[in-house]
Amino acid sequence: MQKSTAFQRILTICLLLFSTSIQAQFNQVIEVGVIPGEIGTYHGSLFWQNNSSDTVEIRVVPNAKQLIALKKRFLVLPQQKVEIPFQINTKGLVGNFQSEFIITSNGLMLDQFLIKARILAPVMDVFKVYRNEFFPFRAESQLLNFKSGFIGDTLNAEIALYNFGGGAVDLRNVAYDQNYDIVFSTKLVQHNGFTLLKAQLRTDASFSLGFKRSLIKINDKAGRLIFTLPVQFTLEERPNFTEENSPRLAVNIVEHDFKSIQQNSIGSTQILITNIGTSVLELKKIESNCDCLTYQLSKDNLQAGESVQMDVFFNAKNRVGYERKTLAIFSNDPIRPTTVVVFKANVRQPNN
Known part of the structure; x- marks a missing residue:
């Protein structure tokens, strides 16, 4: 047997x-x-x-x-x-x-x-590279960047953290916002030690369109704050390629170069937004990635075939060198819900 x-x-x-x-x-x-x-x-x-x-x-x-x-x-x-x-x-x-x-x-x-x-080779002088402080940690990056995705997606990001707080940090049994899943490569991080934080962000219909910045608060099991980490991400609507009789957004330019402009001056240009579809186009939101780039728009609903001019201004106050900024236009266009227009400039100092 x-x-x-x-x-x-x-x-x-x-x-x-x-x-x-x-x-x-x-x-x-x-x-x-x-x-x-x-x-x-x-x-x-x-x-x-x-x-x-x-x-x-x-x-x-x-x-x-x-x-x-x-x-x-x-x-x-x-x-x-x-x-x-x-x-x-x-x-x-x-x-x-x-x-x-x-x-x-x-x-x-x-x-x-x-x-x-x-x-990668270890950085010998950690404080030169890990200069962004989220006490008791430092990091190379200024924040945890989930980049972009569609509403309903799960976004991923990671960041290496260096403990300079003077003692061990216990990351076992930590608590944080329920929309996140977080894993630490090392859960008991000694002074002068490192851990890699890997995070997932679960989005759903309760999230709104556009660029978001927020904070993740990491607490211990007793509810005491261990550290706070800034995060950012951009959410778009998922394209719908099957919808008929729909609005369609078109812009006359997707990139504009202000070329060489003087520091502390203001450059301006115009963009023509047109609804080339067959139903009403709704401009839900327009977001700039910099306070230096602003716009003016007279209306946010366009009938089929209608156009509107958007005035765009770049403020070069206290800026110098090459600049690249964007405007993201969020609409109800089912095929392309987000249109990004890029603006470039070379800001020169006075007398240059």
């Missing part, structure tokens, strides 16, 4: 190996991306699925000492997909990193995963 059971196990493994033989010939590539050298440890995950009809015990084997499987053995049910957490110890590593995880069972290789990353 024991011989029969052993034979069945071997047969199951052989069948599983055969079913994944095409995958096993090639590495499944996990692109980690760029890792700041100061982080010390990078945390990630990969997934493996048992495509057979039998339960299989697998072992996860790395081929480099810097690559560590945080759990090495799994009992995987038929058709089950398991998450395999891993970490890369970046200390002493600079440049391109490439290493493999091998999935085995009873000594047979079932799959391979190639882990690829680029590790």
